[in-house]
Amino acid sequence: MVSEIREPLRRDLGGGSKRGSSVLQTITRALTSSAGRACLELLLVLLLGVIFNADGAFFKEGTHRDTLRQASVYGILACGMTLVIITGGIDLSVGSVLAVSSVSFALLTMHMDWPWWLAIITCLLVGAVFGSASGALISNAKLQPFIATLALMTFARGFAKYITGGQKISTYVTQGDKVIIKELPPIFKVIDSRIFGGNLAIVSVIFLVCFIVAWIFLARHKWGRELFSVGGNEEAARLSGVPVRMAKFLAYTFSGIMCAVAGICQAAQETQGDPETGAGYELTAIAMVVIGGTSLAGGRGSMGLTLLGILTIGYLQKILSINAVPEAGRLMITGIIIVLAVLTQKRRTK
């Protein structure tokens, strides 16, 4: 083995004399970075919207507002998912844990008349417990993340059905043999409302808060570094004294908490707790993370990329829906776009 200077370095080192000669080079470099490519994808999707603007519907303010609002629940899941995927893992249980949280919130506030803040805290704890169950199976019992979270996904869905008896939890409450209609707890209306003259949905605010929290942890906390190093090279991380197991465990726990937050938002938007809700959401969340350019192999990615991915998928779905593309077509087009996006992200295939 001989040391050699690999291409990128040679270019960087030797580029001194030629530097400044080409703005084009800078642009191509920016475009070939993960962030550049994710931006490009988003722009292409927006361009699609401009072309297929459904008689100008795409240019209305309301469309963009709705896009952000509708992407918010998925976006919250994608925040937790990003951290998990950076460790080289995956969390398939998010849709089901969202459902558990959603029905728990509805049960506690509607049927049991708990104060809203206690119900929220309880839901967050429930989400954390489910997340840490995945985390423990993966980091302590050494199960593969796919298997462990697949099991949790199934279990959580069953749990949601168990605590609701398979029924949707709403303001219609059966007491003995008569049905009474309760008032919708005010917290539901609060979460489902909008501020700034109806321009910003509260769920979008909640998403942005989750996003910023995840971003700060990932970019500025020791734990964020640990997640990257575990995903990049677990053995090297272990030999550098990184608490590998704890870092992974916390990533799944964080994802569980994000599911709980998303579940509360979901309940508020649906004004009920549906044990069937959130099915398939895990796949949308994963698609958002991956389209952004965070590597499924682990070790590379960022919250910024995930934001671009969330917007890309969010806009894509919005554009398809304003053009009244039937569901069959919508699913097929989304599938194709995911493949195209990930193909452009492909790098370092060694």
Add this chain to the structure above:
Amino acid sequence: MLPLVSMNGITKFFGPVKVLDRVDFSIYPGEVHILAGENGAGKSTLVKILAGAYSDYQGRIVMEDREIRPSSPLDANRLGIAAIHQELSLIPSMTVVDNFFLGHPMTRSGFVMQKAHRQSAGEILSRAGVDVSVASFVEDLPISVQQLIEITRAIRLNARILIMDEPSSALNAHDVETLFTLVRQLKGEKRGIVYITHRLEEIHRLADRITVLRDGKLVGSALATEVPEKKLIQWMVGREMEEQFPRHTPQISSEALRVENFSVHRASRAHRPHVDRVSFSAARGEIVGIGGLQGSGASELFLGLFGALPKRTEGRVSLEGKAVHIRSPRDAIAKGISLLTNDRKATGLISSMSVTANICAASMANLAAQGWRRPREESRVASEMGKALQLRAASLEMEVGDLSGGNQQKVAIGKWLTTNPRIMLLDEPTRGIDVGAKHEIYQLMNEWTARGISILLVTSEMPELLAMSDRIIVMHRGVITAELSRQEISAEKVLEAAMGKTNGGGNGQ
């Protein structure tokens, strides 16, 4: 006697590096031909060419008056050449019988003949004295049995030439006997055997003919009776020491590390341990070299001392006179121990992360004591370290994977220096880097010892070991076979001890 196969003037390059230089090598029927030489002498490359792993060599291979050019392992098999490599090539999740016929199934109109497979595999194995059920899964079998299965598989191919690259490295004494019986049986069948080994004992017992390579060149080839042990060692060492290693006279002071009866077990305790009750010490400012050939256990000793193999170590370790228990790498780092691993790609660096992130990776406990990182402080630490190590990188934010080998190694070293170590375990610190970078690393080692750091050095490069060590411990199959002071150090003594000769030196301290 005519050779079964003769390789003439074989030359092979890896990139710009010549790893074999006009080597001649012949294999005769009914003979065990020992191929010897230090690590990196070119032995494995030579046999891999014969086994079809590399076809871009220069030179001729002649078999029965015909020139052959094995283009793939399968092609070599067809020519009657089979290789048993150091790394097992069995598929662990498959059964013995399925492995046996992997790539060469017996078929009838395209369908595999399962029954015939089982019968034939069972016969061959029992004839070879390997007691194993053909239906068992390979992963459930001990490594020794796997190795024997691998060898018998080569017999099944009816190979006339068998190449065994250190087949005994994982075997215990009993299995080695089974192996030898097998080898003698094969010899009796007039097959030609190439046997690579680092153990003098095996050379004594098996060799009919010996060939020694050094630095890719043929040193000598003769019948075993014409090569006494002393001559063999001379052949292997050979080179004149050049004044290329700048070890300064050390300032050795008080004892920094003492290790007593330290063992590192394998994952399964049924096998002989990697390291078997070794004891030694190292002083502040001292470089203790640990010599040994492949399988000596030196790397495992390092991992064990560093807490990376928890529950598999036994023994007492004390730092500056105080007994310590090191349960994890984090423990070790906190106590001032660093481990530069021998494979920076696999275990040293996180190549997807930046230079800064890697340099700071082992010091996060200090750099982010409250949990929140201080990027500016990290950049400062990284750039200072970069300067101290004369790191050449376009930017400290570039990914480590994009650096050259020498600079990657400096990043790996920088990571450990940042932790402020008192003891550095260096495993192959100059592997795969160019001469210039090597020199810089030797200079750094001088600087560190001048600051009172003690260094344990494992290296497979004999000149480096001889020149940089203030004292050398030699290991062979997990035990210490010699301890040589600076005055006693010689390549011959180290090599003898590394090959298992226990009375070959040492002042018994």
